[in-house]
Amino acid sequence: MSRQLRVAVLGAGTMGHALALVFAMGGHRVRLTDSNPETLARAQGLMEKALATLEAAHEAPRGWGSAQLAQACTRHADLAETVEGAELIVEAIVENPEAKRDLYARLDALSPPEAIWASNTSYLDVFPLMPKHRLRRALIAHWYTPPYLVDLVDLVASPDCEPEALRTVKEAVEAMGKVPIVLRKFIPGYIANRIQAAFQAEVQFLIDEGYASAQDVDDSALHGIALRFAILGIMAKADFTGLPMLQHAFRNRMYTPPPDTGASASLDALVARGDTGVMAGRGYYDWGGRPPEQLFEERDAKLIALKKALRQIGAMAGRGMKENPL
Numbered sequence: 001m002s003r004q005l006r007v008a009v010l011g012a013g014t015m016g017h018a019l020a021l022v023f024a025m026g027g028h029r030v031r032l033t034d035s036n037p038e039t040l041a042r043a044q045g046l047m048e049k050a051l052a053t054l055e056a057a058h059e060a061p062r063g064w065g066s067a068q069l070a071q072a073c074t075r076h077a078d079l080a081e082t083v084e085g086a087e088l089i090v091e092a093i094v095e096n097p098e099a100k101r102d103l104y105a106r107l108d109a110l111s112p113p114e115a116i117w118a119s120n121t122s123y124l125d126v127f128p129l130m131p132k133h134r135l136r137r138a139l140i141a142h143w144y145t146p147p148y149l150v151d152l153v154d155l156v157a158s159p160d161c162e163p164e165a166l167r168t169v170k171e172a173v174e175a176m177g178k179v180p181i182v183l184r185k186f187i188p189g190y191i192a193n194r195i196q197a198a199f200q201a202e203v204q205f206l207i208d209e210g211y212a213s214a215q216d217v218d219d220s221a222l223h224g225i226a227l228r229f230a231i232l233g234i235m236a237k238a239d240f241t242g243l244p245m246l247q248h249a250f251r252n253r254m255y256t257p258p259p260d261t262g263a264s265a266s267l268d269a270l271v272a273r274g275d276t277g278v279m280a281g282r283g284y285y286d287w288g289g290r291p292p293e294q295l296f297e298e299r300d301a302k303l304i305a306l307k308k309a310l311r312q313i314g315a316m317a318g319r320g321m322k323e324n325p326l
């Protein structure tokens with residue numbers, strides 16, 4: 001049975017503000033910080049907007065609104081104040097090993113000894129960046145954006161992690177209605193991000209080499225891939241395709257990954273001119289001057305509608321289906 005935890009969320013950017021909201025709605029007491037005062041201030045509005053979207057769709061906890069959020073989650077400029085008395089410290093700062101190492105060193109002096117450190121890193125092996133004696137209470141808990149709607153959470157215990165620390169986080173995540181996957185050891189990107197990274201490397205190649213536009217890529221994803229993935233995943237889809245067909249595809253060398261150049265020309269060009277995505281109003285698409293709050297709201301409303309539909313029809317594969325031993 002999961003209990004209420006005192007949670008400190010470090011970093012209030014794209015992930016941090018949303019994680020603070022998730023833990024607050026999950027019944028935990030949350031303190032949120034960011035080294036950038038503007039980001040910390042903006043987090044409040046983003047949390048309230050996301051909560052309002054959930055409330056409108058009847059997806060927020062019963063009796064929950066901005067008053068409950070204000071009570072459950074407070075913002076603090078000071079790191080020491082944020083982590084004082086914390087039982088779970090969620091690290092969601094920038095994906096930069098030096099910044100994380102520096103934060104862990106400062107945290108070591110401030111964090112309660114028994115606090116569990118949970119990094120939201122997407123690809124970094126953060127354990128060598130942490131003081132060794134902290135590893136017995138350290139793990140990765142990797143969420144997906146927006147974490148108040150996407151249920152998957154990857155959990156990776158540090159090599160020295162006490163089973164109880166992993167269990168505490170797993171139970172807390174499950175109690176919030178999420179779907180934790182415990183990986184046996186660290187691999188950059190876990191499962192879902194590795195698959196997504198392979199997709200991304202491929203489509204950057206298709207765009208950069210002039211085979212297709214961003215819209216062509218997204219039409220192919222939405223109309224070809226997503227519909228079946230949503231109910232079958234990947235391995236159940238293989239069963240429906242028929243395994244001999246897949247075997248032939250392998251024998252015929254169905255796929256050669258693009259050359260690994262470590263960069264994408266279109267990505268570099270867009271970032272260089274400040275077109276960094278919805279936060280900047282433009283990325284691969286021009287978002288028509290609409291603020292990120294509005295775009296997030298529209299995305300979230302559609303995600304909720306899709307989740308409701310999937311809940312209603314049920315996935316064909318997944319939990320409850322027996323796996324055929326290999």
Ligand SMILES: NC(=O)c1ccc[n+]([C@@H]2O[C@H](COP(=O)([O-])OP(=O)(O)OC[C@H]3O[C@@H](n4cnc5c(N)ncnc54)[C@H](O)[C@@H]3O)[C@@H](O)[C@H]2O)c1
Pocket residue numbers: 010011012013014015016033034035036039091092093094095096099103120121122123142143144145
């Ligand atoms: N964006 C995503 O979709 C996503 C998904 C899953 C995991 N992640 C991971 O979550 C982490 C955060 O990613 P993000 O997208 O939210 O980044 P972000 O850039 O939106 O936010 C990071 C925040 O950390 C703050 N920060 C930097 N150093 C700090 C410090 N020492 N103390 C406190 N705050 C500090 C920055 O000011 C910034 O606001 C990364 O490790 C990333 O890999 C991101």
